Amino acid sequence: GAGVSQTPSNKVTEKGKYVELRCDPISGHTALYWYRQSLGQGPEFLIYFQGTGAADDSGLPNDRFFAVRPEGSVSTLKIQRTERGDSAVYLCASSPDGQAGTGELFFGEGSRLTVL
Amino acid sequence: GIQVEQSPPDLILQEGANSTLRCNFSDSVNNLQWFHQNPWGQLINLFYIPSGTKQNGRLSATTVATERYSLLYISSSQTTDSGVYFCAVEGVYNFNKFYFGSGTKLNVKP
Numbered sequence: 001g002a003g004v005s006q007t008p009s010n011k012v013t014e015k016g017k018y019v020e021l022r023c024d025p026i027s028g029h030t031a032l033y034w035y036r037q038s039l040g041q042g043p044e045f046l047i048y049f050q051g052t053g054a055a056d057d058s059g060l061p062n063d064r065f066f067a068v069r070p071e072g073s074v075s076t077l078k079i080q081r082t083e084r085g086d087s088a089v090y091l092c093a094s095s096p097d098g099q100a101g102t103g104e105l106f107f108g109e110g111s112r113l114t115v116l
Numbered sequence: 117g118i119q120v121e122q123s124p125p126d127l128i129l130q131e132g133a134n135s136t137l138r139c140n141f142s143d144s145v146n147n148l149q150w151f152h153q154n155p156w157g158q159l160i161n162l163f164y165i166p167s168g169t170k171q172n173g174r175l176s177a178t179t180v181a182t183e184r185y186s187l188l189y190i191s192s193s194q195t196t197d198s199g200v201y202f203c204a205v206e207g208v209y210n211f212n213k214f215y216f217g218s219g220t221k222l223n224v225k226p
Contacts, residue, residue, distance in 0.1 A: 044216070109158050
């Protein structure tokens with residue numbers, strides 16, 4: 001498709017389970033970002049990829065969170081041992097070139113994670 | 117990180133009215149974007165405007181980078197303008213990390 005695609009759109013899981021969220025960026029965009037949005041708040045930065053490498057993962061809240069982008073396109077955000085506090089909307093964004101600043105960000109529709 | 121403050125937090129308008137939303141930020145920025153988050157949660161790009169003025173239909177935006185603020189103008193508001201408007205900035209010393217404000221929640225009544 002033409003835009004950033006995220007799957008699943010909704011995920012309900014139980015506390016302690018493992019979750020994967022997928023992001024397919026706009027074709028040709030080298031920079032990819034994950035953000036997290038809690039109810040009533042603005043999105044918060046989690047991690048940024050330039051190509052295949054995680055250039056900045058300073059926003060990941062703890063070591064239960066991990067993200068990969070093995071071929072420089074699709075990215076997966078992985079959450080281990082989920083906790084109720086992980087419930088949020090996880091947003092993925094891409095931009096054409098992140099090497100000299102972000103450029104314009106384009107967001108997907110998000111994956112809403114609910115941990116029971 | 118950069119502090120981003122948006123005002124007002126909530127705004128109720130009658131259809132057809134005009135409004136101005138403000139975004140203040142605490143440091144020099146490389147990049148600034150305005151987004152509209154629709155009721156389904158999608159963040160829609162409105163303006164990519166690190167400086168200067170842009171217009172797109174009934175919407176326009178102005179960023180005065182030296183004074184660390186940006187304004188979003190909505191004229192002749194419509195019910196479809198309802199939702200949350202976010203300002204997001206990227207600092208000159210901290211590339212590739214956007215900081216978002218808490219948003220302005222707009223409700224346009226028919």
